[in-house]
Amino acid sequence: MTRKILVLPGDGIGPEITAQASRVLAACQARGLDVEVEEAPVGGTAYDLEGSPLPESTLAKARAADAVLLGAVGGPKWDKLEDISKRPEKGLLGLRKELGLFGNLRPALLYPQLAEASSLKPELVSGLDIMIVRELTGGIYFGQPRGIEERDGQRVGYNTYVYSEAEIERIGRVAFEMAQKRGKKLCSVDKANVLEVTMLWREVMERLAPEYPDVELSHMYVDNAAMQLVRAPKQFDVVVTGNMFGDILSDAAAMLTGSIGMLPSASLNESGQGMYEPCHGSAPDIAGQGLANPLATILSVAMMLRYSLGEAELAERIEAAVGKVLDDGLRTADIAAEGAPRVSTSEMGDAVLAAF
Amino acid sequence: MTRKILVLPGDGIGPEITAQASRVLAACQARGLDVEVEEAPVGGTAYDLEGSPLPESTLAKARAADAVLLGAVGGPKWDKLEDISKRPEKGLLGLRKELGLFGNLRPALLYPQLAEASSLKPELVSGLDIMIVRELTGGIYFGQPRGIEERDGQRVGYNTYVYSEAEIERIGRVAFEMAQKRGKKLCSVDKANVLEVTMLWREVMERLAPEYPDVELSHMYVDNAAMQLVRAPKQFDVVVTGNMFGDILSDAAAMLTGSIGMLPSASLNESGQGMYEPCHGSAPDIAGQGLANPLATILSVAMMLRYSLGEAELAERIEAAVGKVLDDGLRTADIAAEGAPRVSTSEMGDAVLAAF
Ligand SMILES: CC(C)[C@H](C(=O)O)[C@@H](O)C(=O)O
């Protein structure tokens, strides 16, 4: 049965990097992968075209797809939009919510070829391999009530950080299972000494633990987790946390590798449908110049093949091809050592295809 | 007029480190500082003695004091207390709230003598000097409603992230004034692309900016701020943010120096009354062994002299004495290089007094 893939280039460098990833997808088709690939607009680009960062037609195509590949959204052009519901980010948040993509997997992996790029001392990060499991459709991102309103003659802004037991259990199971497949260590991050919602979080994680006796569960306060990531990141294997803390910690963890331009991510729902995107943003400052690193997006295709299409072998081939171009010394500007030669976005795509 | 200082040793290593700081205070008295020093229990210790982490008598003494010096609170002994209102942390949060200590100053300063202790490459952190201004009596820490309750047959936990314009303006002014006294750069951290409460935050900071034309105001999303702290921390001068983001970012920034055992903090209210404490925690694992580093607490006394007692000269003397003992190579375990000789908590206190 032909599977459907929807590519959403988005804004900024999005179109350039998804173009290279689409070439890799085409090469997979040439090797027998039976998929149909379609494109649609999202984010600021969609707002400019159709007045909404997530047009109905894009959402309908996403629902019908087995997997979605997203470039990136956002840019200064749309930052001043008064109506917050029209901002590019709302396209991304809408996709997550509408598709029920509650399970966000954010690996922070240091490529040995790029060890020098880290701002940390080499001995602290060599071999770094953390998987951050972030809850993506709940928490303070979506909690009600929310807004800005007048109270006693002055304006007040408010948001609600809320989780139900069922939401916590669902993401907890994803994390415990991930830990079982990896180093069998799971660290749950909360602020249970202050926030009731995370007291419940901790309690549910504790309740699940006996069902995964091979996994060692620990708990850490979020402030300490931010410190420990800086101090000794290799102590972590799998980390599970809510939407807001996950946003902060996964970016910090990714940056530890020094090469966020290399890191893919997956966002999964209960039926295995997924959205795949690079960890980095839309980088409007370098858009359209052929400077962007397409490897995180290409590696997102590999994650897609593995998690949504059951094609682990093709996934490994892509990862091996990326390893080879790094071994061969090819570097886009973001991962090049000072003064070293750089390749363009499409040259990097060419090299991956040649190694595939 | 004799000023009043209240010392709250607290839990874990708290009593050991405040003991050394009190010796430094006594040395200041010997040099003419006209203060009266009293002690009172707080945290888990107070709970054990009087059934409350913040007994009425302690709170009354704190209200009457010109400044409070706190060691640290918390420990595993009290982590399982069912009644969250009795936990040691509630003593600390209660003091902040009751004394109105909304302005939390958390410097992240790299001592050149300890540059090696950082996990970051030396060139990225040498000369690091960031001041994080954290709002301390509002936001999600104190927002109502909050709790855990049953909804549709399952438990749900919730907290409220809330700020009024007046609260934002008040902490904004502290930060702008701090920036004026320092490098004239202020970065306000929010998540205005997702959270309405921080859209209001950003708006108020923008509104204040024209009143401080010599300060360059910028905005950064919290996830990006966490990344930038890891990538290139020296880009920051003064950072202002809310209670929760400030908790996370100030700890990450402190850890960048590699020597959190060196960092003091101040929490001020509108009348200049303040509470001073080390940035590190109560370290129950090493309590009572004479291993703790008293320097952050001693430097907290210096901050107290500067911000609440108007004794900048004495503050500088203390800071100079600390610089001298570092120059002389004295190191407690937390800041000693591997295999290098270490001094105990009280030996470090002796050395500071000798250099004072
Ligand atoms: C763009 C933004 C809404 C988004 C988030 O905060 O989730 C991004 O930072 C991310 O982490 O994917």
Ligand SMILES: CC(C)[C@H](C(=O)O)[C@@H](O)C(=O)O
């Ligand atoms: C102990 C805890 C309640 C406290 C906080 O979260 O504010 C601490 O982490 C701090 O930063 O002072």
